[in-house]
Amino acid sequence: MPLVAPSLLFADFLRLEEQCRMLNESETDWFHLDVMDGRFVPNISFGPMIVEFIRKTTEKVCDVHLMIVEPEKYTEAFKNAGADHLSVHIEACPHLHRNIQQIKSLGMKAGVAINPHTPVNALSEIIRDIDQVILMSVNPGFGGQKFIPHTMEKIRQLRKLINETGSKALIEIDGGVTVENAPEIVKAGADVLVAGNAVFKSADPKKAIAQLKHS
Ligand code: DX5
Numbered sequence: 001m002p003l004v005a006p007s008l009l010f011a012d013f014l015r016l017e018e019q020c021r022m023l024n025e026s027e028t029d030w031f032h033l034d035v036m037d038g039r040f041v042p043n044i045s046f047g048p049m050i051v052e053f054i055r056k057t058t059e060k061v062c063d064v065h066l067m068i069v070e071p072e073k074y075t076e077a078f079k080n081a082g083a084d085h086l087s088v089h090i091e092a093c094p095h096l097h098r099n100i101q102q103i104k105s106l107g108m109k110a111g112v113a114i115n116p117h118t119p120v121n122a123l124s125e126i127i128r129d130i131d132q133v134i135l136m137s138v139n140p141g142f143g144g145q146k147f148i149p150h151t152m153e154k155i156r157q158l159r160k161l162i163n164e165t166g167s168k169a170l171i172e173i174d175g176g177v178t179v180e181n182a183p184e185i186v187k188a189g190a191d192v193l194v195a196g197n198a199v200f201k202s203a204d205p206k207k208a209i210a211q212l213k214h215s
């Protein structure tokens, strides 16, 4: 069964504590926290302060996805805010190996995210050093977009690369995941399903999470 990581980008921030309680009572495994700086992506979301509030509401994994330039400047701030996992974009890190060392030295699980245009083999020299790969199945910056179909092939390629190198990295799929496409995504080799729209815009979020869990 896949791990389910609802993206709080789609939460109702007027009722944030209530929404976190709902997730805690559901089959959610990770809280996926999308950090956007308005430079790496054309949107601005939230920073360490909000992560700190969310941290107080849950014992579940806080899986922080940094869609920002110069993530090395904020790694410690997100650690102090309570991040358990921290993923940086390969496209934002000219010294990615050093970014991963920094994240791990602070005691967090280290992840690398790649955009739809970035080939899977760009990960070949870092794949052994990381705990997860976020395969973006939409162009980052916004929730509620359509799953980009060629991501299925990238999942299979990444599964092959992980198996060939003996990496322990989990495959996390982020963007446009629904209860309809989740079974095929899991079959292709995904370990973790991020879902924003499919959960928070659902009439019954807990049911949607359970359906994703049992994909
Ligand atoms: C997009 C974010 C995703 C997004 C997921 O840049 O990284 O996590 O919020 O939302 P949905 O599931 O609605 O595509």
Ligand code: ZN
Pocket (backbone or CB within 6 Å): 007, 032, 033, 034, 065, 174, 194
């Ligand atoms: Zn994300």
